[in-house]
Structures are given as C-alpha cells and as structure tokens.
Amino acid sequence: xxxxxxxxxxxxxxxxxxxxxxxxxxxxxxxxxxxxxxxxxxxxxxxxxxxxxxxxxxxxxxxxxxxxxxxxxxxxxxxxxxxxxxxxxxxxxxxxxxxxxxxxxxxxxxxxxxxxxxxxxxxxx
RNA sequence: GGAGUGGGCCAGACGACCGCUGAUUUUUGGAUCACACCAACGAUUGGAGGAAAGUCCGGGCUCCACAGGGCAGGACGCCGGGUAAUCCCCGGCGGGGGCAACCCCAGGGAAAGCGCCACAGAAAGCAAACCGCCAAGCCUCUGACCAGGGAGACACGCCUGACCAGAGCGCGGCAAGGGUGAAAGGGUGCGGCAAGAGCGCACCGCGUCUCCUGGUAACAGGAACGGCACGGCAAGCCCCGUCCGGAGCAAGACCACAUAGGGGGACGUUUAAAGACGGCCCGUCCAGUCCCCGGGUAGGUCGCUAGAGACGGUCGGCAACGCCCGUCCCAGAUGAAUGGUCGUCACCCCUGCCCGUCCACCGGGACAGACAGACAGGGGGACAAAACCCGGCUUAUCAGCCCACUCCGAGU
RNA sequence: CGGGGUGUGGCGCAGUCUGGUAGCGCAUCGGCUUUGGGUGCCGAGGGCCGGAGGUUCGAAUCCUCUCGCCCCGA
Numbered sequence: 001x002x003x004x005x006x007x008x009x010x011x012x013x014x015x016x017x018x019x020x021x022x023x024x025x026x027x028x029x030x031x032x033x034x035x036x037x038x039x040x041x042x043x044x045x046x047x048x049x050x051x052x053x054x055x056x057x058x059x060x061x062x063x064x065x066x067x068x069x070x071x072x073x074x075x076x077x078x079x080x081x082x083x084x085x086x087x088x089x090x091x092x093x094x095x096x097x098x099x100x101x102x103x104x105x106x107x108x109x110x111x112x113x114x115x116x117x118x119x120x121x122x123x124x125x
Numbered sequence: 126g127g128a129g130u131g132g133g134c135c136a137g138a139c140g141a142c143c144g145c146u147g148a149u150u151u152u153u154g155g156a157u158c159a160c161a162c163c164a165a166c167g168a169u170u171g172g173a174g175g176a177a178a179g180u181c182c183g184g185g186c187u188c189c190a191c192a193g194g195g196c197a198g199g200a201c202g203c204c205g206g207g208u209a210a211u212c213c214c215c216g217g218c219g220g221g222g223g224c225a226a227c228c229c230c231a232g233g234g235a236a237a238g239c240g241c242c243a244c245a246g247a248a249a250g251c252a253a254a255c256c257g258c259c260a261a262g263c264c265u266c267u268g269a270c271c272a273g274g275g276a277g278a279c280a281c282g283c284c285u286g287a288c289c290a291g292a293g294c295g296c297g298g299c300a301a302g303g304g305u306g307a308a309a310g311g312g313u314g315c316g317g318c319a320a321g322a323g324c325g326c327a328c329c330g331c332g333u334c335u336c337c338u339g340g341u342a343a344c345a346g347g348a349a350c351g352g353c354a355c356g357g358c359a360a361g362c363c364c365c366g367u368c369c370g371g372a373g374c375a376a377g378a379c380c381a382c383a384u385a386g387g388g389g390g391a392c393g394u395u396u397a398a399a400g401a402c403g404g405c406c407c408g409u410c411c412a413g414u415c416c417c418c419g420g421g422u423a424g425g426u427c428g429c430u431a432g433a434g435a436c437g438g439u440c441g442g443c444a445a446c447g448c449c450c451g452u453c454c455c456a457g458a459u460g461a462a463u464g465g466u467c468g469u470c471a472c473c474c475c476u477g478c479c480c481g482u483c484c485a486c487c488g489g490g491a492c493a494g495a496c497a498g499a500c501a502g503g504g505g506g507a508c509a510a511a512a513c514c515c516g517g518c519u520u521a522u523c524a525g526c527c528c529a530c531u532c533c534g535a536g537u
Numbered sequence: 538c539g540g541g542g543u544g545u546g547g548c549g550c551a552g553u554c555u556g557g558u559a560g561c562g563c564a565u566c567g568g569c570u571u572u573g574g575g576u577g578c579c580g581a582g583g584g585c586c587g588g589a590g591g592u593u594c595g596a597a598u599c600c601u602c603u604c605g606c607c608c609c610g611a
Contacts, residue, residue, distance in 0.1 A: 003143060003144070004143095004144070004145095005144070005145080006145090006165095007145090007146095010460080011460075012459095012460055012461095013460075014460075016460095017460075047460070048460075049460080050460095056178090056509075056510090057178090057509080057510055058508090058509055058510055061464095061510070062464095064460095064461095065145095065464055065465075066464095066465080068144090068145085068464085068465095069143095069144075069464070069465050069466090070465090072143085072144065072145095072465090073143080073144090073465090097465085101465095
C-alpha cells in the first residue's frame with residue numbers, strides 16, 4: 001500500500017487554514033481538535049497547528065511528527081475529498097507518545113472508508 | 126579508604142521495515158525547433174547541539190552618503206599581553222576567604238565642585254565638648270585649725286581675718302576615661318604634665334609632583350622628610366581616560382503581479398520648508414512636492430552556506446594564542462525536514478533464602494549479620510532542537526569516564 | 538529580529554526615581570450593635586517584597602546575573 005505523505009498532501013498557506021476553520025466541522029478529543037471541510041474530487045489533505053502553549057520547541061516538534069506519522073499510516077484508509085486541520089491542545093505536550101497515538105486513531109477513525117473486506121473497527125482497537 | 130579542589134571527555138550502539146528533506150543522477154510525462162525548466166517514481170549519498178537555548182556582549186556581511194564635525198547619550202575602567210573585536214581569554218599586581226589544593230573582587234579620582242550619612246549621640250565633617258579631669262584666682266556655704274575683737278571670772282559659743290579641705294556658681298585649660306553609633310581627627314608602651322595631649326621618644330601604621338634598587342608596567346623593598354594634616358558613599362550627581370554613526374538577512378538584489386487615485390493635513394514658487402539622516406545641531410545631497418488615514422499586493426529566485434572552517438603535526442610563547450605544512454568538505458528547512466515502530470546488546474537503579482498447589486496475601490521454617498559477583502524479573506536514559514554566519518558570556522542538564530592536585534585516616 | 542511593561546499578605550494595587558517605619562481596599566478572624574442574618578463600628582492576625590550575588594553601616598528601593606508572565610512593532 002502507499003504510505004507516502006508528500007508536501008502536496010498538506011495544507012501550507014495561511015489562506016488554506018482560514019478556509020477550513022471558517023467553513024469546516026469541528027470534533028474534539030482529549031488532546032486534539034479536528035476541523036474538516038468537504039472538497040470535491042481531491043485527495044485528502046492535512047494541516048497541523050501546534051501553538052506555543054503546548055510546550056517548548058522540542059515538545060511541539062514531537063507532537064507535529066506524531067500527527068504526521070499517524071496520518072501517513074492511516075491515509076490509504078481515509079476518504080478522499082477532505083481537508084483536515086488538527087489542532088493540538090496544551091495537554092498534548094505533557095503526554096507520552098502511545099497515549100497520543102491512541103487518541104489520534106480514535107479521532108481519524110470517523111472518516112475511514114467503510115471497507116467490506118476488513119473488520120477495521122475491531123482491528124484498530 | 127574518606128572529604129574536597131581544578132580541568133577535560135561523552136551525550137548509548139547495531140539492525141529491520143515504513144517515511145520526510147538537500148545534492149547528484151536514470152527513466153517516464155509535460156513543455157520546447159532544441160536546451161533550460163516543471164512533475165512523478167527509482168538509485169547513490171548527506172541530514173541538529175554542547176549548549177543549536179537565553180539574546181547579555183563583540184565582530185563579519187548588507188543597505189543607508191566612501192560614515193564627516195560638534196553636542197547629548199551610552200558602555201567600559203589595576204598593569205601587561207592575545208584577538209577581526211569584546212563587558213571575553215591568558216599571565217601578573219593589590220585586597221579578601223579557606224588548614225590546603227584553590228576560589229572571589231565594576232579594583233581610576235573624595236586636596237575640582239555639589240549632595241547624603243536615618244535612629245542614637247554633646248558633636249556626623251568642622252572641629253567641637255555632655256558626663257568627666259585639672260592648677261591659680263573671685264564669690265557663697267560647710268567643717269577643722271590659728272590670730273584678733275567685744276561682753277564676761279575663764280573657756281566654748283558670737284563677730285572679723287588668714288590658711289587648709291570639701292561642695293556649688295561663673296571665667297578658663299584638657300580630650301586620657303565614660304557613653305552613642307557602621308563610622309568620633311592614628312595604635313601600643315614609656316616619659317612628661319596641675320590634668321592631659323604626637324607634647325617628646327621607641328616600635329607599628331599613614332602620607333609624599335622626593336630619592337635609590339628590582340620590574341615593560343601595575344607594584345614591591347628601602348631611604349629621607351612630615352608629628353598625622355586627608356572619615357565614608359562616585360553600583361548618588363559628577364570629573365578624568367578609552368571606545369561607540371544608524372538599522373538589521375522580514376538587511377538587501379532581481380523577476381512576476383499591481384501601480385487605482387477616495388478623505389484629511391503641511392509647505393512653497395525670493396530666503397526656505399519637508400525628506401534622505403529614526404536623539405539634536407552643523408555640514409552634504411536632493412530639487413517641486415511631501416506626510417497621514419483608507420485601499421491593494423505580500424508569490425518566486427538569489428542572498429544561503431568553503432568559513433576569523435574542521436582535524437593532525439612542526440616551530441615560537443609560562444599561557445591565551447600565533448606562523449607554517451598536510452589532509453578533508455561536514456545541515457540548509459521556510460505552516461518550517463533530520464522521524465515512527467520493533468528487535469538484539471551494552472550502561473544505571475530497585476527487588477531477591479526455603480517450604481506449603483502456578484501467582485499474591487497469609488502461615489511455618491532456615492540463617493549471627495553485612496557486602497560483592499553471577500543469574501532472574503521489573504524500571505530508567507537528562508537538558509534542549511539550526512532559521513545569515515562566526516567569537517565569547519550566562520543559564521539548563523540523567524548516568525558515566527579520564528587526568529592533576531590538596532587535606533584527613535590506616536598500612537608498608 | 539527589535540522594543541516595552543510587570544512580579545510586594547489569599548486577591549487587586551501603592552511604596553522604588555530621592556536607600557533607614559513595608560501601607561491601602563476587599564477578603565479572614567474576634568468583639569459590639571440586631572430576636573437572628575446583612576449593614577455599620579471597633580480591634581487583631583497574616584509579608585524573609587520572583588530567585589542568586591554584590592555595593593553600602595543599612596537594600597522592596599542602587600548594580601549585575603537569572604526565572605516566569607503579559608504586550609507591541611517589522
């Protein structure tokens with residue numbers, strides 16, 4: 001399967017972020033906030049926001065990499081035609097990687113493709 | 126072995142799979158007359174730190190005028206050296222702390238001037254005198270003694286006078302002692318004196334546009350002179366000396382896009398004003414416009430990493446460091462890469478006897494007690510991530526290792 | 538990258554320039570007033586002035602370093 005995650009699959013400009021945050025739907029978990037916006041016939045794209053309240057530069061980088069890594073591995077199973085923005089909450093800076101990973105999978109599971117061949121619901125747990 | 130001081134090193138290793146990013150390159154596609162260029166997949170190869178941090182100093186670089194003069198302002202401040210430069214580093218001097226190794230110090234000027242020194246105390250900066258000490262003199266009182274006088278038989282008492290002692294008052298001398306304070310115009314001893322005092326002497330301390338010796342110098346040692354005059358604070362103002370033009374890679378350059386003209390204000394067609402020039406003035410440039418609000422654009426390329434560069438060595442220097450030679454190329458991201466998962470092996474920490482059903486509790490038993498190793502199980506690995514680049518400083522930091530030195534204890 | 542502000546009882550602030558006693562309001566506690574509560578009045582407790590070092594006889598105040606928070610400009 002294709003687990004790559006090039007720059008073209010990312011939201012990079014301020015204008016794109018503002019478009020999602022003004023028109024998107026919001027869902028939250030303990031450590032993250034997910035904003036989504038439907039776009040027709042484009043591959044799924046992701047933007048990441050980690051503010052200074054999360055922690056110092058090392059902690060912010062760690063959180064960003066974890067979000068990218070999780071999204072990269074789940075990307076083939078997610079719906080296309082979607083723009084996402086994941087915002088880290090301040091609590092995320094104090095939390096270990098495994099905990100954040102579980103939280104992220106739970107967050108992104110809502111947008112998975114309903115796959116008839118695999119029992120993804122029980123598999124991911 | 127214990128306690129400590131100074132300096133240095135390291136920042137787990139290897140592997141598998143899946144990714145991100147720079148450079149080179151194959152293929153394919155787009156584009157083109159063809160290159161250049163763009164995109165995708167693949168291959169090779171590179172990809173955070175000792176502090177990358179804080180942004181506290183100093184430079185390079187770029188633009189503003191080739192950065193000019195003055196004022197203001199700021200920084201620094203023992204001496205010598207190192208350096209591109211420094212508030213940094215090295216060596217020394219002086220002072221302070223420690224038994225010592227060693228550590229700490231903004232460490233110029235208080236006889237240029239101003240200011241401050243609360244409370245206490247008599248007095249807080251210029252010499253003065255609260256308690257106190259003291260000789261002579263004057264006055265008052267008390268006491269002892271002497272002389273004279275009146276009355277009286279005589280003596281005391283009474284009156285007057287002199288002298289001595291004490292107390293008090295005022296005019297003086299002194300600053301030893303007491304007391305206050307952080308600080309009171311040298312300290313100790315002897316002499317001296319009415320009492321005292323550098324008043325004199327000895328030693329110590331202090332000072333000097335002085336001299337000698339050593340040292341490049343700070344300074345050290347000595348001599349001579351001065352009886353001592355000169356309190357502290359300049360991290361209060363200040364004075365003296367040295368240094369500093371301003372901004373910062375969002376500097377700056379190029380390409381593309383867009384340059385519409387709404388509202389308000391300033392100044393002027395002679396001097397000038399405004400601006401470049403972001404503290405002010407002069408000076409220079411510029412030449413008819415300039416500023417503010419509002420509106421628009423904020424895409425790409427370069428700058429962007431070969432450098433006061435790293436490593437090794439010779440030589441010079443006590444050292445910081447410098448000269449020369451050889452080898453090497455070692456991150457360039459931009460909503461911002463350098464990662465995630467797993468395995469193995471090292472490192473550190475904790476736990477540990479046996480039996481009773483595998484485990485836990487509980488019960489019983491063994492061992493005088495402790496330490497170390499092996500083994501088994503569990504846990505841990507800090508601080509902190511380039512953002513134009515260097516040199517320092519400061520701060521954060523788990524575990525470990527190395528070198529030199531000091532003190533204490535024991536043994537030989 | 539550049540600049541500014543701030544840290545003082547539980548809370549919000551003075552005092553810092555010009556060094557010597559840390560004060561104000563609310564809150565807390567006790568008493569009085571009221572049948573009781575509130576209000577009002579009287580009184581009390583609570584601070585090593587963010588941290589470390591230095592200058593000074595003496596530091597919240599002056600100086601140096603450092604930590605945290607907030608804000609602004611490009």
